[in-house]
Amino acid sequence: MRIVAVCGVGVGTSAILKMNAERALDRLGLAAEVSASDLGNVAGAAADAQVILTSSELAGAVRAAVGRSFAEIIEVGNYFDVEEISAKLEASLG
Amino acid sequence: MTPIPPLPDTAVVLGARVDDWRAAVREAGRALTRSGSTRSEYADRMIAVIEEFGAYVVIAPGLALAHARPGADVKSEGLAIVTLAEPVAFGHPHNDPVRVVVGLAVSNAEDHVAFVARLANAFNDHRVVGRVSRSTSAAEVRELLGLASSADGGADGADRRAGAAGEGGVAGSAAGA
Numbered sequence A: 001m002r003i004v005a006v007c008g009v010g011v012g013t014s015a016i017l018k019m020n021a022e023r024a025l026d027r028l029g030l031a032a033e034v035s036a037s038d039l040g041n042v043a044g045a046a047a048d049a050q051v052i053l054t055s056s057e058l059a060g061a062v063r064a065a066v067g068r069s070f071a072e073i074i075e076v077g078n079y080f081d082v083e084e085i086s087a088k089l090e091a092s093l094g
Numbered sequence B: 001m002t003p004i005p006p007l008p009d010t011a012v013v014l015g016a017r018v019d020d021w022r023a024a025v026r027e028a029g030r031a032l033t034r035s036g037s038t039r040s041e042y043a044d045r046m047i048a049v050i051e052e053f054g055a056y057v058v059i060a061p062g063l064a065l066a067h068a069r070p071g072a073d074v075k076s077e078g079l080a081i082v083t084l085a086e087p088v089a090f091g092h093p094h095n096d097p098v099r100v101v102v103g104l105a106v107s108n109a110e111d112h113v114a115f116v117a118r119l120a121n122a123f124n125d126h127r128v129v130g131r132v133s134r135s136t137s138a139a140e141v142r143e144l145l146g147l148a149s150s151a152d153g154g155a156d157g158a159d160r161r162a163g164a165a166g167e168g169g170v171a172g173s174a175a176g177a
Helices: A013-028 A039-045 A059-066 A082-093 B021-034 B041-053 B113-123 B128-133 B138-145
Strands: A002-007 A033-038 A051-055 A072-076 B012-016 B058-060 B063-067 B078-088 B098-105
Touching: A002 A013, A002 A039, A013 A033, A013 A051, A013 A082, A013 B058, A013 B063, A013 B113, A033 A039, A039 A059, A051 A059, A051 A082, A059 A072, A072 A082, B012 B021, B012 B138, B021 B041, B021 B063, B021 B078, B021 B098, B041 B063, B078 B128, B098 B128, B113 B128, B113 B138, B128 B138
Parallel strands: A002 A033, A002 A051, A051 A072, B012 B078, B063 B098
Antiparallel strands: B058 B063, B078 B098
């Protein structure tokens, strides 16, 4: 399973999201490869991903960029809230 | 992985008075320049990221992570912390208003993982944004975030107050060094 964390420039925020997504997966006992991407490269990065994690602010742009991808786009409100990320990943993958 | 960059006193501004989010980000840019991490143009690029992509940099309630892509204006990885006397809105639907601005400068996309891990470890405790916003010294901020004041882990004294900082003033004392 692959998950892509997306932010505008591909450094900083997406790295935090990737790290806390990995913590959430650990907590859920799920195995997945999580990568970070910027918005400009999300179509390629998410081509074989099941889930895209991003900010609600960027979700529309991500949706437009990935087009007819199978990946589900999950909007994260608080990047430091591992419980929020866990709950959303569990609802999506569980 | 590179070592975690220090948070010197020059990179901490407590109680800045700003009128809007641009001034808040500019304050973080000045702190990064003052501490020797970036050239002054980096502040413009951090603002441009938010103008282009929106307020997604407000990644938790009250906390903005201002940053831009690596570039020639980044001299070394760096971090700055700005607390605001009065919170300002960045335009985020859930996490406004912002009380703490973290300025982040990285020299490449791969080498900042240890750094981000340290930030995540600190801010994963949801009480830390409030504690940082109420901090009265740079040393207190460093302690909350688990950061050192210099590369060799040294500590020093006086904190820096924003005073009458606000719109307009551009050059930090170390700008263009």
